[in-house]
Amino acid sequence: MAIDKVGHNALNYQSKTILSKRQMKDAENYLPGGVTANIKYFAPYPIVMKKGKGAWLTDVDGNSYVDYLMGYGALALGHGHSRMNDAITEQLNQDGTHLFGTPHLKEVEFAKKIQQYYPSIKKLRYTNSGTEATQLAIRIAKVFTKKKKIAKFEGHYHGGFKEVLYSINPPLTEAGAIDRPIAVPESAGVEVDGLEPFILPFNDVEGVEKIISQSHQEIAAVLIEPVQAGFILAEQAFMDKLRELTLKYGIILIFDEIKTGFRIALGGAQELYRIDPDITTLGKIIGGGFPIGLVGGREDIMEVSSPKRGFDVFEAGVDGKETAKDVLFHSGTYNGHPTILAAGLATIQELEVSFPQIVNYTMELRKRIEEVGLKSGIPIRTYGAGTVFNVVWNEEKKLRHYRDLLQSNTMKRKELDFELLQLGVYTKPLNRYSISAAHGDKELDHTISAYENVCYCFKEGSGVS
Ligand SMILES: Cc1ncc(COP(=O)(O)O)c(C=O)c1O
Structure with missing residues (x-):
């Protein structure tokens, strides 16, 4: 052999x-x-x-x-699945198009369904992937807190972009002490350049408390897979402490529920742990197999992306308007795609049964x-x-x-x-x-x-x- x-x-x-x-x-x-x-x-x-x-x-x-x-x-x-196939054809037949490029009815219908299971999500934005969702969540947290860095956990994956491509699968020889891990780059083009995230030890209350209490002035957000890689559960006491610490120090707690949403429970890990994060990211299941992501959370935080706060980037300079910097600009031609929302809604409705x-x-x-x-x-x-x-x-x-x-x-x-x-x-x-x-x-x-x-x-x- x-x-x-x-x-x-x-x-x-x-x-x-x-x-x-x-x-x-x-x-x-x-x-x-x-x-x-x-x-x-x-x-x-x-x-x-x-x-x-x-x-x-x-x-x-x-x-x-x-x-x-x-x-x-x-x-x-x-x-x-026949319910998915039907939902897609029905959306096309009913709406006559698979892309409006304008506000449409499914955007709110879907948001209401999400809120039913994720009551911590008061306002939300759609993206086209999980990667885009975590990227947007981090941007929002940084703008809201006016802080520059994030903290993530060793072994946790949040998508394919520079800010989070650290210490996902680091060799022990480079990973530092168990209670004080070091940021290890996981891709070409990713360096330890001073803006790398703080790396936190999962399920280690004391380790996390030490790092956060020392560096909270720099940390905009703590990003976590509440169930690491979808299968290593956080301990309840650890999650409670993390919520307590992030509240104490004005740090945004982001639950990345892209794997766990509608899988750990219909209401994701936040239902299991009975914790309201400040921001949640969802993806995967909510698109029924089509590309989607979602960022949602506290109203005051999510509102930083409202175009009603100021001008958007394409208006700046027009009619004497000079700046777009009051608004966190978030966009995407395909955000809230009607066919995908129809597929996602059908998936959630089937899962309810x-x-x-x-x-x-x-x-x-x-x-x-x-x-x-x-x-x-x-x-x-x-x-x-x-x-x-x-x-x-x-x-x-x-x-x-x-x-x-x-x-x-x-x-x-x-x-x-x-x-x-x-x-x-x-x-x-x-x-x-x-x-x-x-x-x-x-x-x-x-x-x-x-x-x-x-x-x-x-x-x-x-x-x-
Ligand atoms: C927890 C988590 N965050 C983010 C992502 C990135 O999502 P996507 O592959 O849709 O970009 C994934 C993908 O597996 C994930 O599991």
């Missing part, structure tokens, strides 16, 4: 995905690395998909997979994966909440933050992922599992039987062929 450097059975993978390999080679002629987003890549090459239906994906070689990536969690209803059933599937899947681990002697555990979780290959240790995750055996988890891929269970290696309304008994049985196959073979040390 040929084992490549990540340890999986490379020959087998390649023999089952010949056309994917060929397609990726061709893609490299047109796209850097053959991909349109760096997260889509994994070695030796990613699988190229051709069709999606319900909970299933089919690749270009004709292999079928139960999909647990679900568009990185964006697809709460699965692929091609099916969310408990998706949670039940998730709990049953997690229980049965852990049972397989226990019976086969493979130390896999699941972590998460609501309709999202991850499988971690670790011994007894409790998982509380990024550095604990580093102690787990990611090589083995990757091996497990590659073997499961070959048995028709899909997630990007090492990624979390996102469950949809389309997952049912058939998918559960298929997944567990693949886990049994892989784990028992692992135990015998024979690999899976």
Whole structure:
């Protein structure tokens, strides 16, 4: 058996995905690395998909997979759900256009629905991605507080732009002390230049208190994934303390709920922790698989972007008006796109019915994966909440933050992922599992039987062929 450097059975993978390999080679002629987003890549090459239906994906070689990536969690209803398809056609038929470029009715209808589940959101703005949403949230916080820096947590991801591309997956040798992490750049073009964020230790009350109390005059906002990477839960006492400290020091608390919104609970992590953040960012699920992001929060904070406060950038200089600096300029041709809002609304309405059933599937899947681990002697555990979780290959240790995750055996988890891929269970290696309304008994049985196959073979040390 040929084992490549990540340890999986490379020959087998390649023999089952010949056309994917060929397609990726061709893609490299047109796209850097053959991909349109760096997260889509994994070695030796990613699988190229051709069709999606319900909970299933089919690749270009004709292999079928139960999909647990679900568009990185964006697809709460699965692929091609009829309610979504109907909502899109209905919007087009009813409105006669898929882009008004003016205010329209769905913008407010959708905002009311969001407010129903996220009462901390008094006013909101739409964006076209999660990245844009966190970027806007930070801009708003800086303008509102008149402070220049932010603080983020080690191990937390907030999108692909300079201000937040620090200490997401830093090597321990560069990451500093556990209670006082150092900002480690995570991309070319990102430096430690004095404007890098303060890096906070997740689930560490004393560590966070020390850093915030020393540097609060510089910190406009604390940005947090309340459930790290969608599966490592914050402790309640930690979240309560964070809320207390940010209020005490006039720091804007931003909950980045792009992964957790409508997944941890319909009302996201803020429902679970019973905490009102000052600003929330949402994305993924709320667009039903179409590009969207949203920033919402306290009225006085969000109002900094109101054009009624002054002039906008295209009016400055006209009629003797000289400046646009009173208003935080936020714009986007596609913001509040009617088709996307229709798709998002249909998703939320369907979730209002099916969310408990998706949670039940998730709990049953997690229980049965852990049972397989226990019976086969493979130390896999699941972590998460609501309709999202991850499988971690670790011994007894409790998982509380990024550095604990580093102690787990990611090589083995990757091996497990590659073997499961070959048995028709899909997630990007090492990624979390996102469950949809389309997952049912058939998918559960298929997944567990693949886990049994892989784990028992692992135990015998024979690999899976
Ligand atoms: C917590 C969090 N914030 C921000 C983003 C960026 O969102 P997008 O990929 O839509 O730009 C993501 C994406 O995975 C995310 O999980």
